Amino acid sequence: QVRLVESGGGSVQAGGSLRLSCAASGFAFDFNFMAWFRQAPGKEREEVAAIYHIRGTRYYADSVKGRFTISQDNAKNTVYLQMNMLKPEDTAMYYCAADYSGPLPQMTGISFPRGADFTYWGQGTQVTVSS
Numbered sequence: 798q799v800r801l802v803e804s805g806g807g808s809v810q811a812g813g814s815l816r817l818s819c820a821a822s823g824f825a826f827d828f829n830f831m832a833w834f835r836q837a838p839g840k841e842r843e844e845v846a847a848i849y850h851i852r853g854t855r856y857y858a859d860s861v862k863g864r865f866t867i868s869q870d871n872a873k874n875t876v877y878l879q880m881n882m883l884k885p886e887d888t889a890m891y892y893c894a895a896d897y898s899g900p901l902p903q904m905t906g907i908s909f910p911r912g913a914d915f916t917y918w919g920q921g922t923q924v925t926v927s928s
Contacts, residue, residue: 799823799917801893806922809883817878817922819893830897830910831876832856833867835889835924844909845891846878849901856902856909860886883926893919
């Protein structure tokens with residue numbers, strides 16, 4: 798049974814940092830994509846960061862470039878999201894996603910793997926940034 802468990806969320810002041818973790822189990826970890834998405838109350842889900850396991854290629858939303866870093870630890874079956882210089886607009890529930898079946902960004906020119914094409918999702922971890 799595939800399972801994704803996020804952790805590391807919390808409340809911080811603007812300018813602070815958090816590191817989110819997504820521990821995966823139940824499937825081969827070293828292939829395909831894993832990604833982070835977020836959703837704020839009353840807003841649609843939006844992309845944050847993704848990593849293509851085979852080559853380690855990373856993708857970021859423009860809103861987080863230069864502040865967030867996605868990384869992976871294959872030995873621990875875990876993907877991380879290091880978030881620095883947090884802003885109040887980063888406040889959201891953050892979700893981990895895995896097992897992508899959509900068009901590959903590097904082959905099609907899309908900027909980010911599509912959320913609708915991820916098969917597995919975690920329960921989410923809340924990030925709240927105060928001004």
